[in-house]
Amino acid sequence: MTALATQSKTVNPSTSLRASLKYKTKLYWPLTKPLQSGLLLATGLAGYMSARCPIFSMGTLLGLAGSLFLAIAGSTVLNMWWDRDIDAKMGRTKKRPTSSGQVTEREVLRLGLILSILGVGWAVAIGASFGLIVFAGLFFDVVIYSMWLKRRTCWGIVWGGISGAMPILAGRALGLGSIDWIGLTLALGVLFWIPTHTLTFSMKFEKDYADACVPTFPSTYGLGVTRATIAISSVLAALMMVIAGYGIGMTWGFLRLLGVLSAGLLMLAVTVTFNPSERVNFSLFKYASIYMLAAMILVVLEVI
């Protein structure tokens, strides 16, 4: 009995440290929005692969993946730190560790800065232009979009979109050594795809954004204009991806498949515009993610 009591009181420092690290990681991981960061990372990798580098380097590929993931995750954490007050007012986000008080403001800021500095620093070490584009993405996302425009105008999402388009441009610029029209078209594809994703989201959680006083397209221009914007941006996103696919030199078969997937996106966008419902909105939101992932996989498969 005594021995058991003594044993339970003795805490092994390494076990305690491991438990603490495990607990922190569990809290920090959702701050990076792993799925969203993963999807943007996939666009960066696809951009790199699309350049058909004559000398394929696994080290560069790993460096690209590591630096992009750190920079994207860093900017996401910094956004969460900045938006912690409005996140606490929105039903969808009030349980986030930043707004529920599970992590302190200071440690979130510190985590965001460390990840961002590591990511951008690593990117600059890999290549100056690559690093500059990665930094631009982070700057547009955190400073221009979140800090400056998000609470002032619904048009802030354009800058959020530009930021989201940076990984694919950075990846292609790294593979190619310069920025070309295909890289810009791929970036435009992502830029036009983002409203399909975010505007559908802002329609679904319109009340949440209104509670937090964040201007959105639905609250500023109404649902009709928002739906029309989604449809137009879907058409443009699909068009850009097909043009980029053609520019990359995709085979007709892969272009056909991209066309079929784009047709699905257009069909849903048209349905959202003319026969809207919660279910169709949700399906467009989900399908848009699958579409982008599939388009990136096609770009990679085309090259390997």
Place this chain on the structure above:
Amino acid sequence: MKLTSSDRILLLFTALLASYQVAVGMDGFSALPIIAYTTGFGVLLIAALLIFILGFDVLDSPIVVIVSTVIPLTLSLGLVWQHFASFRISYLVFAITSFLAVALTRSIPMQNKLPVITIAVTHGIAGMTIFLLPIILSIQGLTKPLFLLVGAGGALIGIGGLLLSFLKTGRPILSRNTIMRLFPSLLLVTTALFVAGFKYG
């Protein structure tokens, strides 16, 4: 009725197989069969993805009856165009007319049996074409023996299409639950038979 994990896996494989067929399964075909097969397998691909995202509820949409006729019509059109040159134009006219007839009879409310008859005739002819044509061609030695797999796929898609159509018209052959339980497997086996038939036939 909710989708199970195994349903999702089956639908994902269906989407992958249909993607494969669209991307690499039509090399060397002429323009119209490529358009027809791309449309047919494209509808299969999008349908599998939408069921994957939204669940079986998507099948309650009134547009399903119209869309479900596209698959047999386009696949049968592709087959006739490739293997029955003398029927090309007449079958193309049939395919377009049937599709328009189904779309029209499903869009305008009607009290008579015309919508059901139109669906039955369309699925019947298109289904029998996909079922019989590959079997006849492979038996006659005009194609490789495994081309009859396309026929087997045709039989299954015909059954699936009829089950769904009659369910939608309020005269179900099997209960809704039974159809939904079978649907993902039916879709995967059908797509696999088509892909294998076109590849090895």
